[in-house]
Amino acid sequence: RKEVEQDPGPFNVPEGATVAFNCTYSNSASQSFFWYRQDCRKEPKLLMSVYSSGNEDGRFTAQLNRASQYISLLIRDSKLSDSATYLCVVNGDSGAGSYQLTFGKGTKLSVIP
Amino acid sequence: EPEVTQTPSHQVTQMGQEVILRCVPISNHLYFYWYRQILGQKVEFLVSFYNNEISEKSEIFDDQFSVERPDGSNFTLKIRSTKLEDSAMYFCASTPRGTSGLEQFFGPGTRLTVL
Numbered sequence: 001r002k003e004v005e006q007d008p009g010p011f012n013v014p015e016g017a018t019v020a021f022n023c024t025y026s027n028s029a030s031q032s033f034f035w036y037r038q039d040c041r042k043e044p045k046l047l048m049s050v051y052s053s054g055n056e057d058g059r060f061t062a063q064l065n066r067a068s069q070y071i072s073l074l075i076r077d078s079k080l081s082d083s084a085t086y087l088c089v090v091n092g093d094s095g096a097g098s099y100q101l102t103f104g105k106g107t108k109l110s111v112i113p
Numbered sequence: 114e115p116e117v118t119q120t121p122s123h124q125v126t127q128m129g130q131e132v133i134l135r136c137v138p139i140s141n142h143l144y145f146y147w148y149r150q151i152l153g154q155k156v157e158f159l160v161s162f163y164n165n166e167i168s169e170k171s172e173i174f175d176d177q178f179s180v181e182r183p184d185g186s187n188f189t190l191k192i193r194s195t196k197l198e199d200s201a202m203y204f205c206a207s208t209p210r211g212t213s214g215l216e217q218f219f220g221p222g223t224r225l226t227v228l
Contacts, residue, residue: 034216043204043219044156087156099208100146100169101217103156 006104023071023088030090038085078111115139117220125226134190134223136205146206195227
């Protein structure tokens with residue numbers, strides 16, 4: 001069974017703080033990795049893809065460790081607008097050419113003034 | 114910017130009734146998906162669709178569910194006889210190609226409430 005596990009949260013942090021989220025996945029055949037952001041009662045939106053070499057997009061840094069099947073997201077200098085649920089997502093061809101996404105339950109972040 | 118659209122935004126129905134949820138994927142996309150999210154739970158894959166046929170479906174997608182692309186733009190999810198446990202947000206998504214590294218673009222969702 002393909003599973004993605006995340007920190008349960010919630011994380012309540014002050015503005016300007018650095019916060020890190022962790023995620024593990026069970027399917028070693030997973031091919032692609034993402035962090036999505038979901039605002040309350042809205043659709044998931046791609047925050048960033050995650051590469052083995054690690055990647056950075058402004059205040060956001062994502063890391064992937066394939067050997068440990070572990071993904072992380074670091075948010076620096078948190079803004080009020082970062083308040084959302086962060087979804088760890090993996091994707092891989094199950095053999096049917098479908099590339100379905102498998103989602104974690106998400107970690108809720110609240111940035112406090 | 115092109116976007117996936119879904120209608121209706123909220124559907125209320127009685128248990129046992131049929132519902133059709135509608136999606137218009139991004140126009141040059143070829144792969145289509147339905148996901149659902151029960152309140153407070155994770156987003157779950159239901160079905161993928163390519164070249165006018167189902168590519169893959171999850172164990173949730175039983176005989177009560179069906180999908181269709183009736184024309185060049187719409188992609189529908191039908192639930193034949195709704196149950197209370199079908200109450201959820203249903204998200205449609207699309208990608209231009211069948212490659213794992215591509216972003217799946219999600220529509221705003223349809224909130225289905227079964228009474």
